[in-house]
Amino acid sequence: MDREVKTIGGAFLVEFACALEATQCAAEFQRLVSERNEGVSDDDKLIVRAGIHPIEVVHSENDVYGDAVNVASRIEP
Numbered sequence: 001m002d003r004e005v006k007t008i009g010g011a012f013l014v015e016f017a018c019a020l021e022a023t024q025c026a027a028e029f030q031r032l033v034s035e036r037n038e039g040v041s042d043d044d045k046l047i048v049r050a051g052i053h054p055i056e057v058v059h060s061e062n063d064v065y066g067d068a069v070n071v072a073s074r075i076e077p
Helices: 019-037 067-075
Strands: 003-008 011-015 058-060 063-065
Touching (some): 003 063
8 A cells, every 4th residue: 555645845745554664665765865875975965854653644535634644744854
């Protein structure tokens, strides 16, 4: 059930079937960005953050809502 729910500016809201899958995805993405940043000037480095909150969400049409979404967006920065 991994799916991109929506983008918000430069951010992605992605839903995973479980917290472990979300954590593995975030760790792999961080690893790939770290490899990409090797040997790149500070001005050209990508900075990526992830906020994961393993609580049920409320589904409505093609979106998700609830405390989990709000908390994840607050811990991401």
